[in-house]
Amino acid sequence: MASVLPFADLPPRTDVWRGDSLAAPSLPGIASGFAQLDAELPGGGWPVGALIELYAEAEGIGELSLLAPALAQLAAQDMWIACIAPSWLPYAPALAAQGIDLARLLIVRPRSHAETLWAARQAIASQACSAVLCWLARADMQSLRRLQLAAEASPALAVLFRPAHEARQASPAVLKLRLQARLDGLALHILKRRGAPLAAPILLPQLQCMARALPHLTEPIPMAGHHDLAGTASARPAATGLHPC
Amino acid sequence: MTWLALHLPGLPLQVCTRADGSAEIPIAVFSQAGASPPSGGRAGGSRVVAANPRALAAGIHPGLGLASALALAPDLVTRPREVRGEAALLTELACWAAQFTPQIALDPPDCVLLDVGASLKLFGGIGELMQRIAHAVAALGLELALAAAPTPLAARWLAVCGGGRIVERLDELPARLAPLPVGVLECAADARGTVKAESIALLEAIGLSTIGQCLHLPRDGLAKREAQAVTCALDRALGRLPDPRPPFVPPQLFRSRIELPLPSADADPLSFAARRLLAALAGHLAAHQSGIEHFRLQLEHDEQPATTLTVHLGVISRDEARCGLLAREHIATLRLAAPVTAVALEAAQILPLPGESRTLFGTLEGARPGREQAEARTLLVERLRARLGDGAVGGIVPHADHRPERAWQPVAPRESRSTVAPPDHCLPPRPLWLLPEPQPLARSDTLQLVAGPERIEAGWWDGFDVARDYHLALGPQHQLLWVFRELRDGESWFVHGIFG
Structure with a gap:
């Protein structure tokens, strides 16, 4: 009888990964531009050929800045960067300042939720996009599954932005991140990845809110001294009442 | 000399059945009363000229009177010749x-x-x-x-x-x-x-x-x-x-028309009929070494004006598959007022498009990886446009203006690389997101101003006059907002952008 091989001695396969280590996908990931994050992502960056979901606790806390270095790198390719149903207007001067070639940017504004899903699937499956960013207000398992299947055969970086309250929903995405803004930076909770779960969030001080606005400053501006807007002192935080367009 | 004869057996029947791939329904074509009767038939009355296999199996044969045919097969679909x-x-x-x-x-x-x-x-x-x-x-x-x-x-x-x-x-x-x-x-x-x-x-x-x-x-x-x-x-x-x-x-102008065997408002039979017509168009274009940039599909209804669709291809092409795909997207978005009885295709502007030479091993000469990608790029844009409408797909460019609303412009998706110079980095930071309209802040909203002000005052010459002091402000959930105070009244505050 043949001796039993220890599991560790089995020949490595890309489609099998051990729970205590990160998977080694066949395609290397796209460097995110943040070393702390790359170290924790299988493939050393944003995975391609897979669906990525980002759950921001509030819209506008830095989810686009998180992707900006990767997008700037992808914009060098001769393919579209598709933004499907973005919440607001992507602002051309700021994107250009991030180094994203605007000639590659394709902004799609579907009229309904069904059209958003359709457009996302077409863009992912088209082989003509280097990145597909899609803002989804809600999603069901079936449509996510379709997107994941399309992504598996696609060279595109496929990112879905979803509301944070849906983060606990089951999803076929291979990478799920929850984004939380803190005073000392942007905290990324990895909810799901191909590899061991990560207990502590990754903190990206580069994406601290002031640093995002003023990247040339090395020292974050100290957060002190409340200036009141209209002269009425009020300490309680209140919703700013921003409505997505 | 070698002559090849292409004979269309049962032509009167083929005219009606070509738009439908199945032979599910019995169909018979009859000659109009008064027209010359088929050989062997008696003069007068409508007579069957041709019948499809389903109808033949029901006992209907050419020369039979129309009334007798209907008696044999009550579900017979009859079409005039x-x-x-x-x-x-x-x-x-x-x-x-x-x-x-x-x-x-x-x-x-x-x-x-x-x-x-x-x-x-x-x-x-x-x-x-x-x-x-x-x-x-x-x-x-x-x-x-x-x-x-x-x-x-x-x-x-x-x-x-x-x-x-x-x-x-x-x-x-x-x-x-x-x-x-x-x-x-x-x-x-x-x-x-x-x-x-x-x-x-x-x-x-x-x-x-x-x-x-x-x-x-x-x-x-x-x-x-x-x-x-x-x-x-x-x-x-x-x-x-x-x-x-x-x-x-x-003929120089390509025009062709298919009658549907049964009136239909479904996308599938209509796309099927359109594909038949597009196949004929592709052959015509190949013979002329030419291509088209757009074609028109007319969906005819009974007692109503025809619905006209103009399908743009994005490039000059004679690719049947591409035309068929785009036609399908257009048809899928239609809301038809009435069932369609016939589909007509017209390609008026036929433009020269020389063939491509192939290498010894069959690949296209000069095929660069970029070329296929460029094809895929235009096809994606045209597909999205076909389904979502022309205005739903576009790009943006920066524009030399200090007013945030005017500092960018929507453009049609571009094929060439950007030639616009990158904006001046000496400007204070700009947000990645701009709100479509500045949103007024209520007095109860508490924001922390962290940088500013930056005064933007311009546009008195073109009717869109702004005078604002822009600040960076920290929102309740640590969003960084771009807010401004209107200088005209000195009181009202607005949010204009978000540093996403």
Whole structure:
């Protein structure tokens, strides 16, 4: 009888990964531009050929800045960067300042939720996009599954932005991140990845809110001294009442 | 010389059935009352001219009265015969066949003759060519009987009597034509006169049933009985008399139309019919070495004006698959007021598009990876536009203006790389997101101002005058906002952007 091989001695396969280590996908990931994050992502960056979901606790806390270095790198390719149903207007001067070639940017504004899903699937499956960013207000398992299947055969970086309250929903995405803004930076909770779960969030001080606005400053501006807007002192935080367009 | 005859058996029926791939429903075509009755039928009343296999199985045969046919099969779909539609279909087939040879002759009512002698080498012989045509014609939704012979008339006769036969040499002809029935003489019409029905009846009456038997008849005997046309036709078929055919000149404008067997408002049957038409268009374009940038589909309704769709391809192309895909997207978004009875395709602007040479191993010459990608890029944009509308897809460019609303412009998705200079980095930071409209802040909103102000005051000259002090402000959930104070009243605050 043949001796039993220890599991560790089995020949490595890309489609099998051990729970205590990160998977080694066949395609290397796209460097995110943040070393702390790359170290924790299988493939050393944003995975391609897979669906990525980002759950921001509030819209506008830095989810686009998180992707900006990767997008700037992808914009060098001769393919579209598709933004499907973005919440607001992507602002051309700021994107250009991030180094994203605007000639590659394709902004799609579907009229309904069904059209958003359709457009996302077409863009992912088209082989003509280097990145597909899609803002989804809600999603069901079936449509996510379709997107994941399309992504598996696609060279595109496929990112879905979803509301944070849906983060606990089951999803076929291979990478799920929850984004939380803190005073000392942007905290990324990895909810799901191909590899061991990560207990502590990754903190990206580069994406601290002031640093995002003023990247040339090395020292974050100290957060002190409340200036009141209209002269009425009020300490309680209140919703700013921003409505997505 | 090698002539290839493309014969359309049951043409009156094919005109109605080509838009439907299935033979699920029994269909019969009847001639209008008063029109000449089919041979053997009595004059007067509507008579069945052709019927599909389902109808034949129900016992309906050509020549049957319409009322009797309906009694046999109550679910029979009946269509009036459309002689004009048959002629148009023959022209369409000729246009499509122009991709195989430039020498084409129409042989009405139901045959197209191709002189393929000069094209044999290119297509690898007559057998190969016939297979290729038989395979390609399926996309048109037509059924063909093909036969090849050294003379046009012999090719026609062979095709009428069942396709697939090839005669390569002139001296084989008498032997190969001999078994054909004398009935084929009917289709020997030319400018010099036709073989009359009486002459054929005469031959049958004296006990002749095949062409071979006719070949043994004495010429002068036939002449005495006013049947010279028979000798003349036989001589033309055997190549003893010249048989010139007027060349077919394809029309410059492509227009074609399909009647649906049953009126429909579903996207699937409509796209199917459109694909049939587009296949014909692709052949026509290939023959002209040309392409189109857009085409028009007209969906005709009963008692209502037709719905017109204009489909843009994004590039000059004659790619059938691309046209079909875009047509389907357009049809899928339609809200039709009434069921469609017929689909018409029109391509008015035909532009030159030379073919691409291939290398020894079959790949396109000069094929760069970028080229395929550029194709995929335009196709994606056109697909999205087709489904979502022209305005739903676009790009943005920075614009040299200090007012945030004017510092960018929407543009059509561009193909070339950006030539706009990157904006000045000396400006204070700008947010990644701009709100479509500045949103007023209520007095109860508490934000922490962290940087600013930056005064933007411009535009008094063009009616969009702004005077604002912009600040960076920290929102309740640590969003960084771009807010401004309106300087006109000094009081009201607005959010204008978010540093996403």
